[in-house]
Amino acid sequence: MLFRIRLGYFNIYYKGVGENNRFEITIRTIFNIKLFNLIIDVADLSLKEKKPVIKYNLYTKFLFRLIHKKNKKKIFSFKDMKNILHIFKGNYCDFYVLTMNILNNIKFRKFNLSLEAGFSDASLTAILFGVINGIIYTALSLIYNNAKFTKEPLISIKPHYGKSLIDSSFICILDFRCGNIIIDGINFLRKFKI
Incomplete structure (x- = not known):
């Protein structure tokens, strides 16, 4: 049980x-x-x-x-x-398998991310906006395809032009089954000797 x-x-x-x-x-x-x-x-x-x-x-x-x-x-x-x-680079395969095992045993009840960032220079802001979108949506697609979500994740990423600013908020509420998480955690510690 x-x-x-x-x-x-x-x-x-x-x-x-x-x-x-x-x-x-x-x-x-x-x-x-x-x-x-x-x-x-x-x-x-x-x-x-x-x-x-x-x-x-x-x-x-x-x-x-x-x-x-x-x-x-x-x-x-x-x-x-x-x-x-x-x-992580030297243990990529082990890390990937452990991550998938953990995600398969997690249910996300709430996943909200709001981010507004920019520089006074418009070109730098555009580059930053593209990099942030690439990183966040790549990570989110990996999580979304392997974990369960009770609600659609809410993601808001906006560029801010004319001023150097980083304003962000991240709220995540999830359920997990303790037995599987404990076993995966022990395996993680053994693999990476943390």
């Missing part, structure tokens, strides 16, 4: 205006009890040793630990991103 039990809801929320960004992940039970909450506040993009790095604050909250655990001044560099991409 473990494979047939619905554990709860997994919510993802992102909001960004200009340089202020917040990314929040929440896991709730079917009785709306919050089991886990993760908040990442991105501080800024700066240089460290002449290399770009992203500084952010991290907050976590668990059901039985009501006080937020706060870790300041975390740094994520583009070197870290390169290392992550290298791991």
Whole structure:
């Protein structure tokens, strides 16, 4: 019966205006009890040793630990991103199979994405708009063809001309079966040695 039990809801929320960004992940039970909450506040993009790095604050909250655990001044560099991409590239087939297994056991109840971005230069805005559309709709088609949706996903991507601006909102509510997710998660950790 473990494979047939619905554990709860997994919510993802992102909001960004200009340089202020917040990314929040929440896991709730079917009785709306919050089991886990993760908040990442991105501080800024700066240089460290002449290399770009992203500084952010991290907050976590668990059901039985009501006080937020706060870790300041975390740094994520583009070197870290390169290392992550290298791991995925070397294990592409395994990663693809695991991703498909996870998506097949997920039901999306809500998938809303709103994004408005642009630069003061119209040509750069047009290029950015094309790149964003290509990335988002490619990823969405992969998810849509392998997962179940109770409602059509709502996607709104708009170019903003005449001013540098990034304004975005992402809300995702999904159901999953805990047994299959646990097994796929263990396989993922074994494959990539995380």
